[in-house]
Amino acid sequence: MSKLELVAPTLFGIESVVAKELKSLGYDDIKVEDGKVTFIGDETAICKANVWIRSAERILIKLGEFDATTYDELFEGAKALPWEDWIPENGKFPVDGYSLKSKLHSVPDCQAIVKKAVVERLKKKYKKEWFEENGPLYRIKFSLMKDKASLMLDTSGEGLHKRGYRAISNKAPLRETLAAAMVMLSDWRYDRPLLDPFCGSGTIAIEAALIGLNIAPGLNREFSAEKWGKIPKKLWLDTRKEAFDLIKKDVELNIKGYDINNDAVKLSKSNAEKAGVDEFIIFKNVPLKDLKTDDKYGIIICNPPYGERMGELKEVERLYREMGHIFKSFDTWSYYIITSHDEFEKLFGKKATKRRKLYNGMIKTTYYQYYGPRPPRK
Incomplete structure (x- = not known):
């Protein structure tokens, strides 16, 4: 087995969640930076991380890092790396990436x-002299950050x-990785009630169910590296078999x-x-004004409308005030709300116990966390 430096890019704000997931998989040599978590593993780690990680965006193998302030330095640095160890003669190897705060700022030229x-x-x-590139995909990713x-x-x-369950969605859906991170940040456990009063396409509820049942999020999808000759197929088979065995059946x-939208409810069910x-x-098709429960010590996790479009802001602000009034009746519950509105706490009528800056796609948001009383010990 090889000793590999692996990188898990993340949405900004959930790096610690990804690091915690990696530790739970048994990886200790972890480095947390803005927008990514780096860890050391082998070919088995590529399989496990892809199948099990809920909150990272993808799993990358880092082949090298070097200073590059000129195109010659970029060319020579890239050429010095052992691409042939991974890419076969017929491999397909497109290139994409980004440049931030670097002299080489033209991404197409760097590609x-x-x-x-x-x-x-x-x-x-x-x-x-010529490569047909008609075989397995070996997508090359580059980053240029401060001339490095x-x-x-990309494995x-x-x-x-892309878990495979959301082929269609409503407008502005919450990304599955962010929904999973929101659930994990709430410390929700399978034995407590969970409610999303703005379920949309059902992502938060579905991700919670996958967590509660310990179903690996990548169990039913394919990954590029499954077709790579360097990673034995048996590793993928063993990883999936272990994941199936670990599903909680009872x-x-x-x-x-x-x-409030019946089409959203139908979509969530699908x-x-x-x-x-x-x-x-x-x-269920339930408007906010009818929200009630007999359950105790539950957790509300939701992604209400933000009012990003023209003409929606006043309506959304009324909604936040209504949320503050209705959530008071959930006096033993904790609630976790993500929104981009800077005045949410004022409108909601209560200061959050804790706040966390997150990005929902390109939208800068805050995750407001309101801690309720702990349930009594059973």
């Missing part, structure tokens, strides 16, 4: 330079938020998702069925 460098390296290995270049191979393919969940958790979640 072309890195591509050319990799081709030159592979020419020497395979003794040929990092070059990586995931599609982003890890758990009862109390998860509800409500929405997505939950695709995820295999429909029997564990109750979705």
Whole structure:
């Protein structure tokens, strides 16, 4: 097995959640930075991280890092890396990346330079001038940050938020990785009620059910690295078999998702069925004004409307005031609310116990956390 430096890019604000997940998988050599978590593992770690990590965006192999203030330095640095250890003669290797606070600020030019460098390296290995690139996908990712270049191979393919259950969605859906992180930040456990009063496409409720049942989020999808010759297929088979064996079969969940829009409720039910958790979640057409429960010591996690579009702000502010009034009746509950509105606490009528800055896509938001009383010990 190889000793590899692996990188898990994250949405800003949930790096610590990803680090905690990696530790739970048995990886201790972890470095947390803005927007990414780096860890050391082998080929098995590539399989486990892809199948099990809920809150990271993808899993990358870091091949090298070097200073690059000129295109020559970028070319020579990229060419010096051992691409032939991973990319076969027929491998498909597109290049993409980004540049921040660096002299080499033209991303298309950097893409072309890195591509050319990799081709030159592979020419020497395979003794040929042209590569058809009709085989497995080996997507190359680069980052240029403050004139330091990092070059990586993407093992995931599609982003890890693509669980496979949400082929269709309502407008402005919450990304699955962020929804999972919101649930994990709440410290919700499977034996407590969970309610999302603005369920939309059902993402928060579905991710909670997957967590409660210990279903690995990547269990039913494919990853680019499954077709790589360097990673034995047996590692993927063993990882999936272990994940199947670890699913909790005897758990009862109390998860509800409500929405004022009946089409959203239908969509949530459809997505939950695709995820295999429909029997564990109750979705209903319930407007906020009718919200009530007999359950105690539950957790509300929600992504209400933000009022980002013109003409919606006043309506959303009325909604936040109504939330503050209605949530008072949930006196033993904790609630966790994400929104981009800077005046949310004032409108809601209560200061949060804790706040966390998060990004929902490109929208800067705050995750307001209101801690209720702990449930009595059983």
